[in-house]
Amino acid sequence: MAAPAYEELLVAVGRHRDRAAFAELFAHFAPRLKTYLTRIGSGGEMVEEVVQEAMLMVWRRAETFDPAQASASTWIFTIARNKRIDALRRVRRPEIDPEDPALVPDAPKPADEAMAESQRDAAIKRVLKTLPEEQAALLRQAYFEDKSHSTIAAESDLPLGTVKSRIRLALAKLRQGLERELT
Amino acid sequence: MAHHPSDEYLMDYAAGSASHSVDLLVATHLALCPECRDKVAAYEHLGGALLDSASPSAIAPDALSAMMARLDEPMPSEQTPASDSPRFDARTLHMIPEPLRSHLAGNLDDLKWSSLTRGIDQIELKVGLKGEKTRFYRIRGGQSVPQHTHAGNELTLVLAGSFSDSTGRYARGDVAIADGDLDHQPVADLGEDCYCLAVTDAPLRLTGPVGRFLNLFMRY
Ligand SMILES: [Zn+2]
Numbered sequence: 001m002a003a004p005a006y007e008e009l010l011v012a013v014g015r016h017r018d019r020a021a022f023a024e025l026f027a028h029f030a031p032r033l034k035t036y037l038t039r040i041g042s043g044g045e046m047v048e049e050v051v052q053e054a055m056l057m058v059w060r061r062a063e064t065f066d067p068a069q070a071s072a073s074t075w076i077f078t079i080a081r082n083k084r085i086d087a088l089r090r091v092r093r094p095e096i097d098p099e100d101p102a103l104v105p106d107a108p109k110p111a112d113e114a115m116a117e118s119q120r121d122a123a124i125k126r127v128l129k130t131l132p133e134e135q136a137a138l139l140r141q142a143y144f145e146d147k148s149h150s151t152i153a154a155e156s157d158l159p160l161g162t163v164k165s166r167i168r169l170a171l172a173k174l175r176q177g178l179e180r181e182l183t
Numbered sequence: 184m185a186h187h188p189s190d191e192y193l194m195d196y197a198a199g200s201a202s203h204s205v206d207l208l209v210a211t212h213l214a215l216c217p218e219c220r221d222k223v224a225a226y227e228h229l230g231g232a233l234l235d236s237a238s239p240s241a242i243a244p245d246a247l248s249a250m251m252a253r254l255d256e257p258m259p260s261e262q263t264p265a266s267d268s269p270r271f272d273a274r275t276l277h278m279i280p281e282p283l284r285s286h287l288a289g290n291l292d293d294l295k296w297s298s299l300t301r302g303i304d305q306i307e308l309k310v311g312l313k314g315e316k317t318r319f320y321r322i323r324g325g326q327s328v329p330q331h332t333h334a335g336n337e338l339t340l341v342l343a344g345s346f347s348d349s350t351g352r353y354a355r356g357d358v359a360i361a362d363g364d365l366d367h368q369p370v371a372d373l374g375e376d377c378y379c380l381a382v383t384d385a386p387l388r389l390t391g392p393v394g395r396f397l398n399l400f401m402r403y
Contacts, residue, residue, distance in 0.1 A: 019251065026250055031239030038240060048243065052250060059254055070224075074231025081199035081230065089203055089311075094210040094282035096220075102280035104356075106217045124232035143198040143233050149191040150336075151200070164191055174229070 006072035007065075014062035022062075025072070026055055033080050039144040040084065050087055054080040071121035120182070127177030135170035142167060186357040187219050188212060188338065197226030203311030204382040207282060208340050208358070211380065214280035215356035278343050283380060286310065287319070291378070294319075302326035316383040322346065322371040329368070337361045337383050339369075344377030346370060 009025050012018040030051050037047045057079050065075055085093045096103060128136060141147060149167065153160040188209055195201040196209045213220050243249075275290045286308050288294060296304035302323035310317040322328065324344060338360050345354040348369040353359050361367055371377040 019254070022254070023247060023251065026247055029234075030246060030250070031242050032234055032237045034240040034242055035237040036234055048246070051242070052246075052253065055250055056253055056256075060258060070228065071231055071235075073235035074228050077231040077234045078227055080234075085199055085206075093199075094203075094207040096210055096214045097281040100214060100281045100284075102277050102284070103214045104217060106220070121228050121231055121235075124228055125235055128232055128236055139229070140233060142194065142200070143230050144237075146200050148195045148200045148202070148205075167191070167194070 007067040010058075010062050010065045010072050010075070011067065013059060014065055022059055025058065025076075029058075029073075029076050030055060033076070036077075036080065036144055037084060039140075040146045046087065050080065050084050053087070054083045057083060073125075074121055120178075123178055123181040124174070127174055127181060130177055131170065131173055135166075135173055138166055138170050139174075184216055184218070184356045186351065186353055186359060187216065188358045189360060190222065192338070192360075193219055193222050194226045197223045198230060202315055202382075204315040204317040205338065207286065207308075207310055207317065208338050208380055208382045211280055211283040211342075212340055212356065212358055214282075278378065283319075283342075291321075296321060300329060303328065310382075316381075318381050320377075320379050320381060322377040322379070324371050324374045324376055327368060327370040337381060339379050339381045342378040342380065344375040345372045346377050346379070347372060 006025060006028065009018075009021040012021040013025070033051045033054060034047055037050050054076070058076055061079070065072075069075075070078075082093050082095075128139075131139075141152060142149070147155070149163055150160055152158075153163040156163070192201065192205065192209055196206060201209065213223060270289060271284065272290045275284065275287070278291065279287065287306075294306055296306060299305045299320075303326060304321045306319045308317040308319055322344070328346075338358055339353070341353045341355055341357050341359075343355060345352060345357075346359075346369045347353070348359070348367045350359065350361075350367070352372070353369075359369075
């Protein structure tokens with residue numbers, strides 16, 4: 001399968017500070033980050049700035065990228081999400097600290113399960129394309145329009161329960177598709 | 184652990200659309216709950232897939248060269264989370280996980296508690312926008328919290344001790360979610376003092392045309 005090698009590019013950036021690899025990542029992700037940040041309403045020229053800040057973070061943090069944990073797109077999504085929130089709130093987004101003595105650690109995972117993460121992401125992408133447009137749109141709204149479940153409910157004049165069950169339905173569809181893809 | 188934040192909250196956290204105070208509560212629960220960390224990771228994978236499937240927007244022609252020119256900028260000194268900070272004693276360090284711990288001004292016993300009623304002390308944490316309520320409580324074992332309702336949902340995360348109400352018993356790591364209609368009267372269980380973080384999930388965020396316009400003025 002011709003999975004795009006963005007994970008390999010990221011690893012090359014992390015290990016060798018590979019500028020050509022970074023430029024390729026930028027060419028793919030910067031225009032998509034712009035779509036994401038525009039739709040989520042970051043506001044005018046701030047979009048380009050957050051895109052740059054996020055990609056700069058990608059360059060700096062690439063050595064912490066672990067392809068067993070996430071695909072390149074998931075990793076970059078979380079960086080851009082945090083950059084945007086940090087810029088809006090002017091403080092760092094609350095996150096767990098993996099070194100925290102109070103943290104309850106993960107149970108060890110079977111190695112083969114960990115291996116599958118980025119393949120799983122590729123499967124999610126394929127299944128997303130097969131979702132009915134209405135459901136795909138709802139998921140995009142949840143992720144791309146800065147709307148919590150309760151805000152979507154308030155704005156669409158729907159009871160929160162209805163929004164929850166529609167999103168659940170979309171997720172169930174996604175899960176069914178994934179089961180077909182991965183088994 | 185018996186009571187987790189519902190999937191809506193985990194998805195909002197992963198999507199980055201929860202309010203600051205809800206983010207704080209969910210992240211602190213995540214520190215105690217590998218199960219919900221897995222769920223959030225799954226929702227982040229969905230975010231990644233949506234990003235990758237988004238149609239690309241045109242970017243400025245010089246964007247790439249501007250980017251490449253910035254790669255050698257010196258790195259700003261990164262503020263590391265305060266986990267190795269010596270200012271917390273062992274009890275605070277082990278009872279209160281990050282990111283909540285950094286929001287406390289000091290050790291549990293040294294905080295400027297204000298008395299709400301007999302046996303109940305509270306601290307208002309300054310988190311998020313005006314109107315977001317983020318409170319840290321210390322409730323003496325056996326003490327009952329005055330009956331109340333709230334506008335919007337209230338989420339309560341237990342850090343120590345436990346409390347019970349008509350919906351169940353909540354101990355360390357558990358999250359109680361009370362919607363606006365629930366008229367409840369939690370009682371701290373006998374024994375250890377109960378420490379918990381409570382936030383209200385009122386729709387405060389700036390969305391819609393006016394909010395988006397205001398967002399323009401909130402940069403950096
Ligand atoms: Zn949990």
